Amino acid sequence: MAAAIRRAQLSTENLQACQSEILHLQLSLKEMDMRYHVEKQRRRELHNTLVELKGNIRVHCRIRPLLPLDCELDDPILQNGSDSREVAHAVDEETILVRCDRPGHPLINKTYNFERVYGPAEPQTAVFADVCPLLTSLLDGYNVCIMAYGQTGSGKSYTMLGPELPSDAHSDLGLIPRAVEEFFRLISENPSGSPKVDVSILEIYNNDIFDLLAKDSSTVVSGVKRDVVTTQDGCTEVPLLTRGAITSVLEFMELFHQGLRLRAKNPTLVHADSSRSHLIVTVTLTTATSLASTDQQPGQTLPGKRTRASERWSSAHQASPPGSVPVDPVGSRKQVWSRLQLVDLAGSECAGMSGVTGLALRETSFINRSLAALADVLGALSEHRGHIPYRNSKLTHLLQDSIGGDAKLLVILCVSPGQKHVAETLQSLGFGTRARQVKRGQARKKSPHSQIREWCLGSA
Ligand code: ADP
Numbered sequence: 411m412a413a414a415i416r417r418a419q420l421s422t423e424n425l426q427a428c429q430s431e432i433l434h435l436q437l438s439l440k441e442m443d444m445r446y447h448v449e450k451q452r453r454r455e456l457h458n459t460l461v462e463l464k465g466n467i468r469v470h471c472r473i474r475p476l477l478p479l480d481c482e483l484d485d486p487i488l489q490n491g492s493d494s495r496e497v498a499h500a501v502d503e504e505t506i507l508v509r510c511d512r513p514g515h516p517l518i519n520k521t522y523n524f525e526r527v528y529g530p531a532e533p534q535t536a537v538f539a540d541v542c543p544l545l546t547s548l549l550d551g552y553n554v555c556i557m558a559y560g561q562t563g564s565g566k567s568y569t570m571l572g573p574e575l576p577s578d579a580h581s582d583l584g585l586i587p588r589a590v591e592e593f594f595r596l597i598s599e600n601p602s603g604s605p606k607v608d609v610s611i612l613e614i615y616n617n618d619i620f621d622l623l624a625k626d627s628s629t630v631v632s633g634v635k636r637d638v639v640t641t642q643d644g645c646t647e648v649p650l651l652t653r654g655a656i657t658s659v660l661e662f663m664e665l666f667h668q669g670l671r672l673r674a675k676n677p678t679l680v681h682a683d684s685s686r687s688h689l690i691v692t693v694t695l696t697t698a699t700s701l702a703s704t705d706q707q708p709g710q711t712l713p714g715k716r717t718r719a720s721e722r723w724s725s726a727h728q729a730s731p732p733g734s735v736p737v738d739p740v741g742s743r744k745q746v747w748s749r750l751q752l753v754d755l756a757g758s759e760c761a762g763m764s765g766v767t768g769l770a771l772r773e774t775s776f777i778n779r780s781l782a783a784l785a786d787v788l789g790a791l792s793e794h795r796g797h798i799p800y801r802n803s804k805l806t807h808l809l810q811d812s813i814g815g816d817a818k819l820l821v822i823l824c825v826s827p828g829q830k831h832v833a834e835t836l837q838s839l840g841f842g843t844r845a846r847q848v849k850r851g852q853a854r855k856k857s858p859h860s861q862i863r864e865w866c867l868g869s870a
């Protein structure tokens with residue numbers, strides 16, 4: 411009997427010990443969770459500091475795999491399946507080597523450094539992993555712009571949009587759908603400030619801007635021509651641009667595919683379904699901040715710490731065009747916002763290379779002029795010239811706030827590895843090298859306090 415009581419006592423003691431252990435573990439889990447959140451916040455802040463110290467324009471370079479389109483029909487080496495005509499190589503994660511030794515041509519043996527170099531085998535997920543932290547910056551109050559640059563067929567659209575043929579594989583998705591998916595995930599983590607998201611999709615074709623979400627009177631999406639203007643406070647905007655309100659990545663994809671169906675395309679010899687326009691997708695996040703919170707002292711945290719950057723939100727000032735997707739009306743004095751711009755540029759090859767004539771030659775010449783204007787703007791910025799020629803093309807005028815303003819700008823250089831494209835590859839790498847030299851000062855994150863004050867004054 412005594413032994414049974416003793417055993418019961420021992421069991422109770424064991425149970426109590428277990429309970430106390432569980433309590434202890436629960437407490438340490440809670441503490442770890444708190445520490446994790448503090449560390450996560452610190453990591454985010456450190457990341458932002460690092461990115462700013464590195465300079466605003468970051469350049470990544472992606473070498474796509476060798477494809478049949480890289481082969482010259484009469485090239486016996488390629489026909490034999492050898493890759494000896496591959497001239498662009500990722501030496502390490504930051505270095506690309508272009509080595510080309512052709513009989514009768516001077517030897518090319520050049521290396522270039524960028525913030526990140528992706529080899530042909532690196533998947534879409536690897537490219538997105540490096541872009542992801544930029545999206546975090548977006549929710550911290552920065553504007554972000556990501557653009558793909560390179561000759562036709564070098565993988566810009568693959569990188570930004572995904573493969574041309576619809577693919578069920580999530581792993582094939584390009585940066586644009588991934589970025590929007592991540593954007594909504596981040597918002598769901600911090601839903602304060604009633605976040606609203608809208609999207610606009612436009613293309614610049616032959617130096618004209620087309621609104622790819624605008625609908626005509628019969629509500630058919632028709633790609634209406636728009637203009638770009640500079641507002642009194644020096645910001646660029648496209649009046650009457652359609653902004654579709656979205657609440658999920660699925661809604662985004664619907665509008666995105668709708669817009670893409672209108673994008674101008676024309677076959678060239680380089681790439682059978684080449685995009686001949688610059689595509690610009692803009693996702694704007696607007697959050698409400700009560701006017702009362704503007705009375706907070708600097709340093710105090712506002713709910714939903716997002717801030718507007720340099721752009722004016724045109725829908726706040728004017729009615730949406732007929733047929734546009736309605737955008738939720740806003741009480742202008744309480745809105746703060748940040749903007750994500752995703753740009754798939756048209757091909758940067760020279761006309762002779764593409765073998766185009768007539769109308770297509772005209773397209774190519776507009777493309778080359780706008781890309782030359784982009785290079786001129788970067789050159790003027792890197793030399794700190796007084797006048798930056800943004801207005802020389804619609805592309806640079808439209809992207810003025812992102813290139814020279816306070817956005818974090820990432821240029822993804824896309825290059826073909828084949829010998830056939832070596833001249834265009836060197837041109838793209840030269841462009842990227844110049845872009846890296848641009849130091850625009852730190853990306854600016856305005857405090858919600860000053861920002862709302864400015865907004866009130868600006869819209870008074
Ligand atoms: P661009 O937009 O620069 O003209 P695309 O993105 O259309 O070029 O790419 C040209 C071709 O190469 C397409 O068939 C595309 O699917 C393929 N491609 C490009 N990059 C890759 C890659 N990283 N992996 C596999 N295929 C690719």
Ligand code: MG
Nearest residue numbers: 566567684685
């Ligand atoms: Mg393309």
